[in-house]
Amino acid sequence: MKFELHHASGPAGPRTGTVHTPHGSFPTPAFMTVGTQGTVKGVTPEQVRATGAGILLGNTYHLLLRPGPELLERAGGLHRFMRWDGPILTDSGGFQVFSLGHINRIGEDGVVFKNPLNGDLVDLTPERSIATQHAIGGDILMAFDDCPPAGGDDPAAARERSKLAMERTHRWLDRCVAFHRGRGRDGRQALFGIVQGGTDEGDRAACVEAVCSHDLPGYAIGGVAVGEDTAAIDRIVAHTAPLMPADKPRYLMGVGYPRDIVAAVRSGVDLFDCVLPTRHGRSGHAFTAAGALKLKNAPFREDFAVLEDACDCPACVGGYTRAYLHHLVKCGEILGGVLLTLHNLRLYQRLMADLRATIPGGRWDAFFSRWPCAIGPEEGQAADERR
Amino acid sequence: MKFELHHASGPAGPRTGTVHTPHGSFPTPAFMTVGTQGTVKGVTPEQVRATGAGILLGNTYHLLLRPGPELLERAGGLHRFMRWDGPILTDSGGFQVFSLGHINRIGEDGVVFKNPLNGDLVDLTPERSIATQHAIGGDILMAFDDCPPAGGDDPAAARERSKLAMERTHRWLDRCVAFHRGRGRDGRQALFGIVQGGTDEGDRAACVEAVCSHDLPGYAIGGVAVGEDTAAIDRIVAHTAPLMPADKPRYLMGVGYPRDIVAAVRSGVDLFDCVLPTRHGRSGHAFTAAGALKLKNAPFREDFAVLEDACDCPACVGGYTRAYLHHLVKCGEILGGVLLTLHNLRLYQRLMADLRATIPGGRWDAFFSRWPCAIGPEEGQAADERR
Secondary structure, three states, X not given: OEEEEEXXXXXXXXXXXXXXXXXXXXXXXXXXXXXXXXXXOOOOHHHHHHOXXXXXXXXXXXXXXXXOHHHHHHOOOHHHHHOOOOOEEEEOOHHHHHHOOOXXXXXXXXXXXXXXXXXXXXXXXXXXXXXXXXXXXXOEEEOOOOOOOOOOOOHHHHHHHHHXXXXXXXXXXXXXXXXXXXXXXXXXXXXXXXEOOOOOHHHHHHHHHHHOOOOOOEEEEOOOOOOOOHHHHHHHHHHHHHHOOOOOOEEEOOOOOHHHHHHHHHOOOOEEEEOHHHHHHHOOEEEEOOEEEEOOOHHHHHOOOOOOXXXXXXXXXXXXXXXXXXXXXXXXXXXXXXXXXXXHHHHXXXXXXXXXXXXXXXXXXXXXXXXXXXXXXXXXOOOOOOO | OEEEEEEEOOOOOOEEXXXXXXXXXXXXXXXXEEOOOOOOOOOOHHHHHHXXXXXXXXXXXXXXXXXXXXXXXXXXXXXXXXXXXXXXXXXXXXXXXXXXXXXXEEOOOOEEEEOOOOOOEEEEOHHHHHHHHHHHOOOEEXXXXXXXXXXXXXXXXXXXXXXXXXXXXXXXXXXXXXXXXOOHHHHOOEEEEEEXXXXXXXXXXXXXXXXXXXXXXXXXXXXXXXXXXXXXXXXXXXXXXXXXXXXXXXXXXOOOXXXXXXXXXXXXOOEEEEOHHHHHHHOOEEXXXXXXXXXXXXXXXXXXXXXXXXXXXXXXXXXXXXXXXXHHHHHOOHHHHHHHHHHHHHHHHHHHHHHHHHHHHOOXXXXXXXXXXXXXXXXXXXXXXXX
């Protein structure tokens, strides 16, 4: 993997670039479409490609359990299995193990959790996460980190747990790096480190130093949008991103709403992923430049406009009205979720394309007049939406 | 609507033809793809068109309840609402009212049933069914008939009920014809009558006489595949179809498996509809020329072949393996149902195309060597699959 920086607006400002991987290149800032269990829910890879997506995200936690790394290896890797020939990034499984809540034991070696499908105990260590990611065959792999939930009732205990997690994450990163070295499809798979540190700026700075002491092809900011409010997300990202190496891509994991993404891009972040466009699509929500629409609501029953006049997604170009989408959502018809997913994915790609076009000239007023949804905080956007 | 007969293999044999409607023409024998509530479940009209489908079926029962005829009229009719510009046939709602079981009262005037969505009582009469079908705006409308479930514990009572249903169906047909006359988009909507009569050949013959005494543009055989076995279906169809006017399309409602369709085509039936390809697709079944595959089964876990080598559907051409489909079905991923639906719909269209090509030359041995699935009875195929 190589990162080519095209434009940087100062050390702490927005940047444009290109990421080159063995499965092709894509421009940054980029939104990575989430395909958790080997599929972007409800849509074909061809349809995903047509939204403008340059890279997909797969999930080690889910793929480890089903279909399992042995089968994926026999299938020739995830690219071949799911018929997506573009770049793939795999998450390490760390976040899911900690957030999906079937943990049996956490120790220095790794995590033991109960397989929710059959009750078996599964051992997930830094080495096993990386080995699984090798089997999956993604172009970018993520280090396995300790990511306990933010906060808690006892601040002192939470602080203690957070400190332990940081230190352990660094020891686990050492192990990930050591295990990955010389493996991973002859060095064609790139390992990214993850900066933790919660909402404390000092901790974030210390993590950047520890993680970036490894010369890796990219680095991520983890532990963001795990329950804190929008202001805290903005503050931590604006603090952390500029501390990270300028010549490597910076990936803000699991974020977020259009406005969160725009704010983070302006702080120098290059890569994003989030389940919002797909999950909200399936639950009957459309993102638009003007804000979100909840199609189930009564006013849409007789609204014969398309979602957005200016949109070139299959739902808008196809002429499907809000009234029709309301009908599909009310009936629980699959096609409603499919069309809204396609629209939302395309909207995110349109947003990223406009960000990339705006960064060199810096005409942000004009940008925000096109994207009112990116201006203010929106209700509920701090919710954990990564999975 | 006009029916053009191209080839007829004698008075009781298979035929080919073309149906011309205000929304286009399609060749017969034809399989009509079911789009119950204004959508073919999980797939876009564009994808449906690409399977080779020439005509869709909508359902008056479901569309009456949601979104309702007033909204459909305001939307410009179902074609415009769902973005399908080809021919549409609408079922009358009779079958659903009787089979979905929320009946409050059946009388000479019509049926009163409880709206399962809100508990309101809904009056469905022959006139209201036709008026609703006018609002939906389909190209072919079906008469509203009395179709009680077949059989029952008391043969004498069942016989009595069946006789009443037949007679009432004929009185209701008179009312449908009278109400339809001069209405229905200036005569651009064609009303078909339905021949009932259960499994009794004499009753079927009497029904043909009564129904076909109305000069209608087409006629259907109803009350088939409502619980009786394959031999009974074959016998009744082979008896009834040749009694119906040769110059009008003959439509066997709600049938069925590939072998049922092939048998009925050989008895002179022209039109079919069935939820099997879509419903079985969503439940993880693939139809193939060699027979059905239940993708959830363990042997498919490591089967890296596509569903059918010779198939040109998006699932087979896209290279999605049985192992991948197994994975999607096991995970309950929407894409599994979508890909299997596309495959199954395409298989049904390939079957119909091969039937149309085979009929003129009559090379049935060669046909059956290509379609082993159409030879013998299959388990469970007598189940009611129309809805």
